[in-house]
Amino acid sequence: MALAELKLAATQTRLTGMVMPEGLNDQRVDAMNRVITMGLPHKRDEYWKYTDPATLTQSTPETAALFHNDEGALFADIDRVKIVFVDGVFDADASDDLTCEGVEIGRLADVDGGWAADIYGTLEINGQLHVHRPLAALNTAFATDGVVIRATAKAAKPINIIYLHSDEASDVMLHNLVRVEEGAEVTLLETGPAAARFNKVLEVDVAKTGAFHHVRAQGRDHERRAVTHCFARIADESLFKSFTLTANGVLTRNECIIDMVGDDAVAHVAGACVGDGADFHHDDTVFITHDGLNGESRQVFKKVLRNGATGVFQGKILVKAGAQKTDGYQISQSLLLDDDSQFLAKPELEIYADDVACSHGSTSGAIDDDALFYLQSRGVPRKAATDLLTLAFLAEALDEIADDALADDLRDRLESWLGRRG
Amino acid sequence: MLEIKGLEVKLEEEDKQILKGVDLKIGAGEVHAIMGPNGSGKSTTSYVLSGKDGYEVTSGSATLDGVDLLDMEPEERAAAGLFLAFQYPVEIPGVGNMTFLRTAVNAQRKARGEEELSAGDFLKEVREKAKALKIDADMLKRPVNVGFSGGEKKRNEILQMAMLEPKMCVLDETDSGLDVDAMKLVAEGVNALRSEGRSFLVITHYQRLLDHIKPDVVHIMANGRIVKSGGPELALEVENNGYADILAEVA
Ligand SMILES: Nc1ncnc2c1ncn2[C@@H]1O[C@H](COP(=O)(O)OP(=O)(O)OP(=O)(O)O)[C@@H](O)[C@H]1O
Ligand SMILES: [Mg+2]
Numbered sequence: 001m002a003l004a005e006l007k008l009a010a011t012q013t014r015l016t017g018m019v020m021p022e023g024l025n026d027q028r029v030d031a032m033n034r035v036i037t038m039g040l041p042h043k044r045d046e047y048w049k050y051t052d053p054a055t056l057t058q059s060t061p062e063t064a065a066l067f068h069n070d071e072g073a074l075f076a077d078i079d080r081v082k083i084v085f086v087d088g089v090f091d092a093d094a095s096d097d098l099t100c101e102g103v104e105i106g107r108l109a110d111v112d113g114g115w116a117a118d119i120y121g122t123l124e125i126n127g128q129l130h131v132h133r134p135l136a137a138l139n140t141a142f143a144t145d146g147v148v149i150r151a152t153a154k155a156a157k158p159i160n161i162i163y164l165h166s167d168e169a170s171d172v173m174l175h176n177l178v179r180v181e182e183g184a185e186v187t188l189l190e191t192g193p194a195a196a197r198f199n200k201v202l203e204v205d206v207a208k209t210g211a212f213h214h215v216r217a218q219g220r221d222h223e224r225r226a227v228t229h230c231f232a233r234i235a236d237e238s239l240f241k242s243f244t245l246t247a248n249g250v251l252t253r254n255e256c257i258i259d260m261v262g263d264d265a266v267a268h269v270a271g272a273c274v275g276d277g278a279d280f281h282h283d284d285t286v287f288i289t290h291d292g293l294n295g296e297s298r299q300v301f302k303k304v305l306r307n308g309a310t311g312v313f314q315g316k317i318l319v320k321a322g323a324q325k326t327d328g329y330q331i332s333q334s335l336l337l338d339d340d341s342q343f344l345a346k347p348e349l350e351i352y353a354d355d356v357a358c359s360h361g362s363t364s365g366a367i368d369d370d371a372l373f374y375l376q377s378r379g380v381p382r383k384a385a386t387d388l389l390t391l392a393f394l395a396e397a398l399d400e401i402a403d404d405a406l407a408d409d410l411r412d413r414l415e416s417w418l419g420r421r422g
Numbered sequence: 423m424l425e426i427k428g429l430e431v432k433l434e435e436e437d438k439q440i441l442k443g444v445d446l447k448i449g450a451g452e453v454h455a456i457m458g459p460n461g462s463g464k465s466t467t468s469y470v471l472s473g474k475d476g477y478e479v480t481s482g483s484a485t486l487d488g489v490d491l492l493d494m495e496p497e498e499r500a501a502a503g504l505f506l507a508f509q510y511p512v513e514i515p516g517v518g519n520m521t522f523l524r525t526a527v528n529a530q531r532k533a534r535g536e537e538e539l540s541a542g543d544f545l546k547e548v549r550e551k552a553k554a555l556k557i558d559a560d561m562l563k564r565p566v567n568v569g570f571s572g573g574e575k576k577r578n579e580i581l582q583m584a585m586l587e588p589k590m591c592v593l594d595e596t597d598s599g600l601d602v603d604a605m606k607l608v609a610e611g612v613n614a615l616r617s618e619g620r621s622f623l624v625i626t627h628y629q630r631l632l633d634h635i636k637p638d639v640v641h642i643m644a645n646g647r648i649v650k651s652g653g654p655e656l657a658l659e660v661e662n663n664g665y666a667d668i669l670a671e672v673a
Binding site: 368369370371373374375376377378379380381382384385388389391392393395396 | 472473474475495496497499500501505506508511512513514515516517521522525526527529530533565582586
């Protein structure tokens, strides 16, 4: 069968029996039409060459065993507004009051007009311009809930969406919206495994001189699957920073699509990932469009892979005509702890302006034997030395987090993960 | 303290014999120097003692206080009290010098069943010892040896030695790349550590370091063997006449 027919059939099968939630009806119907037009992704699609989307698109998710451990909550010592979803269902008892100075916080399920309805799905549509992202449109059509945040000033606390997983067969779609008004600033934290299969979209609209910080930790259930999209549009002199730490999970595809529409805007996306085992597959797919003057973008992605794990990076910088003085930087690196693990990278630059500085690099390497011996010769046991060098490798990505307390928390967590394995 | 007997070593990857029967015995509290032409096997000896991969011991033994070194992992040798100041110290991006030092000190303490040094005590000790070696706070903060000048790297080796307080210190050309003042600092650092229970094996090409660190015994290594041993005057002879006479004499 031709690919198009194959995809249409699969898409129809998938949509059969899916129930569209109440509210935002026009946006949802439009989104479903986008899904049908594009078709759900297939491994023969160029954009899915390195990651087979079959388990993300099939009607019923693969189950994912729950992972129990005695680790405390991440960011526990940081004063934050906690919003808890258990298998995608809002848990009011476990959540804090949705109030915080400088921001308005609500739930997607309660959106009835207003700014949230106005932008719902619009940034996702923008993100479909160059490449099809049907799983994001599927989310816009069927997301059951999510958090909507509007920052009007500097938020007094970070907002932490905590995604808990308690059902081995949960199949969850959530859609979060963030609007940062002029001069406002907010930090969004996202933590937890979420579900057996998680499809999440985050749309972020940053007005001029606004700042958005995003720190995410996707842990740690071994069998979970996730596809996430972050669509951002950032205006003049605004700042967008996103960092993701990923551990475990059999399949993770994180897409980040940033439209730098204003002048003097800054966008940094970074990720650190530790993968262990032949069933680990992690994919970072990034698409940054420079459409303003003096824009600065950075992509810093580091992956540590062992025991047959696979890492993927697809990163693109598109500099539109007129986006002069763009400064674009992209680095993706993997540390392969054995010969069975692999890293597949596809860095791309597409530049239509003449006065720009863009650079990209991608490397795969092993632990430096000389450094390992040097550490051992000072009395550091081989395993501890390997962990130290592994953390050192990931450090460049963690350094992208602006807030030291958040970064330290993630660093400690990562250290203990490396120390304990599994 | 250290006893090397009939040590023969070849490269693991190729059939190349590098050490051809090294015999060396260093008593507690003694300072020995090894000199010898380039490529004679001095660094190889130090690497084999500390357990670097890539070498195969085909014959002979090396013991520290009667304990077989060659059977141990590098970190176990370190915990047993062996220290090698590298001829070419390794740069480790991403690992802070302080973190590195503290991890090393505490790993060795742990291996010996001692209590870990508290953060405060550790800091105080590092600062003191770094100051004596003119290593500034900035160098302590930077990643291990990254961007350090040749001389700074060598001083950093001595700082590690001072912090780890090993009983058998092997210094591989620690004097090369040092300016006159730094050489003095390093020598003072070494001399400050000299004690009855601590021995040194100083590998060098120059008499100058030995002016500051007075050796008890000087050995000449050539072609994978110790070919001659003597007092400090042997180093002077090398300085004045090179190796030709000595090598002709033992040939
Ligand atoms: N890994 C290796 N691969 C190939 N040759 C090696 C290796 N290690 C040592 N050798 C060789 O063994 C010999 C001894 O080297 P070694 O570094 O021990 O000499 P050295 O006495 O320390 O010399 P120098 O005074 O120049 O530092 C040299 O010929 C060197 O090229
Ligand atoms: Mg040498």
